[in-house]
Amino acid sequence: MLTSNELAERLARLAEKFTVTGASAALWHDGTLVRAETGTVNVDTGAPVLPGTLFAAGSVTKTLTASLAMTLVDEGRLDLDAPVTAYLPGFTTADPDRSAAITVRMLLTHSSGLPGNYLPDLPPGDDVLERLMDELATLNVTGEPGRRFSYSNMGMSTLGRLVEVITGERFDVALRSRILQPLGMTATADAEEMLLHSTAVGHVVDGTVRRVPRLRVWPEYGPAGSRLWLDVEALIRFGRMHLDGHPLLSAAAVEQMRTPQYDDFWGCLPGCANFGLGWGIFREGDDPVLTHSGANLGMHSTLYVVPGQKVVLAVLTNSSTGGMLHSTLCTELLDEFFDVQGPAPIAPPESPFEVDGARFAGRYRASDGQVAVEVHDGQLHARLLPDAGLTEWDRLMGSRTGGGQAVPITCVDGERSRFVLDTGSPGSHVAVQFFEPDPDGRFTLVRLGTLYERTP
Template sequence: MTRSPGIDDHSRALPEQPSPPPDGPASFPSAQPPARPVDVSYWQRRLTELAERHRVPGAVLGIARGAHDDVVAHGVLNRATGVTTTRDSLFQIGSITKVWTATLAMQLVDEGALDLDAPVAEVLPELRLADPRVARRVTMRHLLTHTSGIDGDVFTDTGRGDDCLERFVGRLDEAAQNHPLGATFSYCNSGFVLAGRVIEELTGMTWDRALRERLCDPLDLEHTVTLPEEALRFRTAVGHDSEGGGPPRPVPVWSLPRSTGPAGLITATAGDVLAFARLHLAGGTAPDGTRLLSEHSARAMARSQVELPDKDSLGDSWGLGWIRFGWDGRRLVGHNGNTLGQSAFLRVLPEQDLAVTLLTNGGAAKDLYQELFGEVFTELAGVAVPEPVRPPAVPVPVTARRYLGRYERAGTRIDILEGGDGLRLRHTTTGPLAHLVPDPVEETALVPVSDDRFLVRYTDSPSWIPVTFYSLPTGESYVHHGMRATPKAP
């Protein structure tokens, strides 16, 4: 990981993992192979068949190669109203927003207004965090790579005003410091809100306006919005959840607080998501030739910045905003997004000038993604998507009593318990999100893969999810689950 001067080196805290596949082109292709044609009617059938199998109420699949898009839609935007999903329907893209925020930051780097490795306190001298040393030293690079250690799932509602990010950051000293600065990777929504506040200070605009004027308008993204009153002008999806294995039903709250904007509040069509991906495939150039991002910055965003403690949940490493994936010896970038009952997926294969996105509003969206993208990338790119992780065929004996106990951070409490047939994991959603999820407490068996790596499977999905235990050289113990490092309680 690239570090700012004066930061202690904690890189050895990361558990050893197999080496990732070698990098392909870091940002965009130098030569394009012959494109395999897209059979739109076929992908329409497959989207419909698979979405129904996985009980996804509505979904849009978008495939872009070069300047051409193919978009197909299925289902309904709201099961309570029966409004059908169309190609131009808007969905919340959740944390894919983070790549847009990172792009805004890199524009400021190009302009000489921002140094990735300078303390953000130089821009925000009023910054206060739980650890004053971190407040003095944390950089934009830490924020964009989720290595700041700031408790990441803080969803404080600071109102609907244009000062909501400023007010949110003004209360960040209430958030715990979960790990030392730069010591490990832990997915951090709070850090991206802080990054958005830096963007506001440097541009003199709200994050919403900066996004519109610096990215959406130049790219002609007329169906990309950040506020509910903007989304109401269009055909817009409502999220759905399921309780106790029942059918999907509309969620009671449509959106997270405005203060979470830079971390996950963009609502867009599949076509607009593909247009944003095409900006990066083109090395930072808009379709009309306008340069919105330098070629150097476009490549830097896709370059590896930090290895992940768990390489089975998403990618093997992280760039500046982008998740990096090694599929079948090829290098891809992308991101996922999850909000209240909506899930979105974006994968970009630069060497074939290919981008694929899936927007959904409930059901087993992850399982739909895995099955559908496996087919899309095999058929169109000749690239095999890695098989989902599964328990070993032969049970692995482990001695894991040392992992028993409670692990806790904002929004989540994880208890590792001893059951009659081995270890169990009890996951409790806490804080503001607890009343917005159908089952705030879930308990399941921990299936060992090795002495420090396990798998769990929750009732709402057939997918297995990794759980990794590790410690820093300084002795602090963590469980890495859901891309977050959750510290063990004293």
């Protein structure tokens, strides 16, 4: 078994290699916990990362939100296959027919078609999720609800609002009383409480290392991951709940959450072979591996749960380059100690397929931006045109897929209209897939990270 000293050595080495300001990692295996930390919580103060340092949970929060919802399913207060309007009678979008078809399950599986990264950055307040529902009424649903995976922060915050209505409590209060406190997690969404702890702040690494200008943004996405801070042992405690069940969550609910929901998941979410209810599924089959990752301003989080071997692995970092540390460390530990490998990375073919570019070319729209698919010198290109809020998010997270540059996409499967986009990083490609041709054979949907619908 790995020792804490060995984990500390690996963590420090990778933090130096990838210029990560601070990191915390923990591995729990069948009753034994090893934990390590390195670096600083803030380059401006030099304060060290401590065993109890709080980092941004990021989108790992979605697994907590999903678990919270499943406690209501256990109590018979929530039906996964009921329409959202059964609990939120005023729930609607700019497309009332599509929004009426959205069920609770679709929120958990990211198949609702609700916006992925629409970022209004509403003023904080106890009613922020209620106000977000007013914003939603002006936005479109992309595609037919329930048919396609499209990662949605808006969908998860809608689930959070649904929790508020059912429990009669503000979302963060319900999360604390029903999940965080019973599990003994050191975690909070309260900024004043964060001041009482060693708290990490995010950093942007782009030739220099500098602290991000704001600690937290987008309060309306608390259930999706914008507000919660926790320490690495808190993630371990939460992950253990999903090994064999827990008094908080029935074995049936745990099993439902790890059950694959898609027949075809190619290219939907990096590092996942399928998706359950709130959980990414790293490995399918009789011995599944669950995962979820997250990001906040200059911060990253990762959680793996291996039920068959009673393993929970968690990593937290506070740099825009942290994702590379996460993927390297987790791949090494899961493979070396537990013989766990995930899906093969997406890569271009040796011989690209020839396609009729006219069927793909056009402009596709979602609430957080557009994708322009163009033909240049006989080669299909994709040009991401994110809205202003998402452009700033990409900059702070070190994304290389935006910026309005036309990037070649290469067909890897002509029959299923699958392509890959080269991000410019060695060995890193993004999946692109087109769906649902119209009567003229022109595709009406494209997934490039999120789902976009062709504009007239």
